[in-house]
Amino acid sequence: MLLKRSFFQKSTIKVAQNLLGCFLVRRIGHRILRGRIIETEAYVGSNDKASHASHGLTPRTKIMFGEAGYFYVYLIYGMHYCLNVVTEKEDYPAAVLIRGVLVEGKNIKLLNGPGKVCKYFKIDKSLNGGDETVGKNLWFESSRVRKPFKIISAKRIGVDYAGKWKYKKWRFYIC
């Protein structure tokens, strides 16, 4: 089932954990891509030095300050896109980064890393600011099964510049 806006209007840590096991679904014309989310990261508030929102409200980050359930897509290192979904209440900048997806099927594909996820699902800036709850081009679906897995917490990747915030164990993954 398509995830509703209320799914994202919660603490970012919880949303990051709850997204594990859910499906990321992409439609390109009549073609459907689907994979199970296995790794996420939480970016929480403008005090979080690891978050783009730590620079305050800028043209780039204004989506993070908006309503939950919207996509935040940005280009990093001039070559890779990263997919996030906005969380919590309006005016509180927070989002969950989709770091890892497992594509099940004839030959299983492991997309370990946000850049690989976006490459496989053909996600670029044209999807930035899109509404997840519309469920048209890109959306999430609940897993329908109960959580048979254990959630592991770990330090976030690539944020060693973030002072004490680099130690926050806001990366979550399942095996």
Place this chain on the structure above:
DNA sequence: GCCAGGATCGTC
């Protein structure tokens, strides 16, 4: 306008 640096990845 200019410039440093980045929520990464593949290759060396």
Place this chain on the structure above:
DNA sequence: ACGATCCTGGCA
């Protein structure tokens, strides 16, 4: 361990 490659934010 390093380079690719371009957008962003900060400063002038």
